[in-house]
Amino acid sequence: MKSFTPLERSLGAVPGTLVGQLRRIDTGRGREELYANQLPELLTALAARARVQSITASSALEGVLVPDSARAAKIIDGSARGLRNRSEQEFAGYRAALDYLFAEDWRPLNLGLVLHLHRLLFSETPGKGGTLKTSDNLVVDRNEDGSRNIRFTPVPAAYTEQYLDDLLNGYLEARSADAHHPVLLIGLLILDLLTIHPFDDGNGRVARVLTNALLAEAGYGIGRYVSLEQLIAESSGDYYAKLLESTHGWHENEHDVWPWLEYFVSLLTDAYRRFEQGAASDRSTGSKQDRVREFVLDHAPEFFAIGDVRAALPGVSDQTIRLVLDALRKEGHIRSGGTGRGARWHRLGGT
Template identity: 65%
Template structure:
């Protein structure tokens, strides 16, 4: 797994790539973390305007919440957010809701439940967070224990970040917005511990793509949390797997950028040798940042003419299928 020192290395060798990856990861993190909570702006172009601050008047609740998460994430990535304390958590929550009429920046005043809602309307309690009356003390205790554990250096910093996030989610300190605050803070704590990959690969996007695993791991590790007998390892295994996947994605994109050849040659090589048998244009775009959709479509048309790929569908839902023997070919 790459660590912070390699981030410094790539800043010198591939600065343009890192800038492109950072811009893309920012957009993905804002949209994915919001989508996990059902906050979606269907118009992709409009969502991009909201994220870039070019939208003007925000029209819907979802647009306002998207803009709020942008402020939260940007604060942690661009500002010196230290120290980690209760005031920081309240400030992040205030930023999250700053574009809405909702009163952010306050801890919950009533006990809450985390529930699953089935299509027939029934609800199942996933876990019971810390009571509202105990929340301030639990948060201060969590922060103090985390800081002490990081300074002691007896445990791997990634595990400590994972455990801190798990406890924060179980405390569930706010009436709404807990997941988004926790995911934004995860990025900052990882960067602080020397694991900077979330600057260039969106952890929130990876979580959204594995949402069932995310919720299953949380459920498995929150059982009996109040009795101090919960098993943190299902969550930690998931957390480490997501982080490892982010580094693998980063390595793949960096290797692709350094592999040389024209942009068309790089697209061709990726499609024939690395893409899944069934893939979308968006998969190529994600794997090869900095290459335009026009170039990707041009190469796909060429491969189609050679009988190496076949389109299935049109528009955003279209997929491409690689012929069985295409992966054996070379440029």
């Protein structure tokens, strides 16, 4: 809300360094469209990897961990029987929210959608998913001695719904006016959403999953093929520092949005760079057997089935997959467990 009223005060002149990065992002979007038309199998493989990384990394940022990689893989593919604890429940919830936005026609963007995303995040968890906070909250840092430092004070609970509604409407009006780069507008919306902090829990996860959806809607589908959540986890220090820097003076409408936007734009620039690297790497792989070998050794979970390889590498036959698995078994890289359709493989590590 605050960053969109007035928008010209927030954005004004875009720093030159960001102009160059935005151009590179737009160039990357063009290449993304080219690959989608000419190499759909490649993008399917990249998407399968990114989905796993996104669910794992976004959950880990909130301290939600499923240490057993085989168990995590089953939760992600939906084959887990029962969810054993709250971490597994919330892990499954992020999968549900991410898949909803990537697989469904989720429009329009409104308060109901944001509440539904939150409901999905906690769909497997006892509690009140899909409801705004009912009491005021603080965002704090906990020190090793047990003391706390207030990072920032979000919007009071009594005003949360109005602020959130105004924010979404402000974003939609700005997008309709088409006066500013959509990546900057999405960055502003995420900044304000995190500062409003509308939920007791799950604010960061709602913001991250919504980032993927809004970028895709604007034509930047990079979040499908490179995990933005993983990139945030790798740069979490900058993520929190730049977010904090841009919240100073927010309530008085005197905040500086550029520290956060510089981080956000750099994140997407890095994502498109990695997209190009990943695409080039996969395209350069000589044979289908080489592609299977690379996936199993470098990208597959510790425990996996033939179906996992098939999903990541469309167009590669089960016969080819089995030939490579047999060779890797003989080389000592993997070990088989069981037989038939339900057989799973254990990657022993080390190529």
